[in-house]
């Protein structure tokens with residue numbers, strides 16, 4: 001049987017980061033990661049409190065949904081995660097939370113516009129809200145259909161430019177090059193949503209950040225000319241295409257994970 005020791009450790013660490021970043025209440029959140037060579041996803045088990053979660057509790061699931069390792073039932077959101085991995089071959093980690101401010105936007109059915117540079121460092125585009133699910137979709141395979149509407153919301157812009165989507169009336173889903181990167185996107189998204197809400201409270205008519213400033217901030221952290229962090233210009237080239245690294249593109253360079261961004 002596949003051991004997936006490193007992946008289990010990374011997924012455990014990423015799940016434990018959710019309460020640390022204040023992104024979850026009780027067990028309302030989950031992180032998964034994937035071993036692309038093996039075609040196996042590792043995900044949090046359903047309903048297990050974070051303080052009791054151990055690497056061996058994580059559940060291994062093949063891309064077709066077959067549970068292949070673990071004693072516990074996988075997260076109820078498993079089919080949503082699988083749908084994202086199937087649609088986006090370049091992603092290596094997925095996070096779902098009901099973090100308060102991002103979920104408020106999801107419940108209001110409102111995208112999060114690019115109001116400032118914190119958002120632009122993550123993505124140059126608004127965080128979109130997926131379309132509503134039909135009654136038939138909810139009845140016929142709710143979790144997989146949720147994945148489908150998230151993929152639709154990303155569209156041909158791709159998962160690197162749109163690293164998170166809000167499921168309407170539900171909450172955010174985020175992804176990255178690996179589980180750690182996906183959690184960074186989820187944490188940044190929650191902060192961006194909180195700032196946006198506060199901004200609209202102060203000044204409801206606030207406009208979006210000028211496009212040239214947005215473009216500047218996004219390109220500083222992502223893409224071939226990225227200059228943020230300590231990775232060095234040479235190292236950063238060609239491997240920095242992945243938005244999922246959130247605010248620390250240099251981390252992936254240091255951890256040698258940058259080449260995984262090439263396919264994004």
Ligand SMILES: [Zn+2]
Nearest residue numbers: 097098170171
């Ligand atoms: Zn949920």
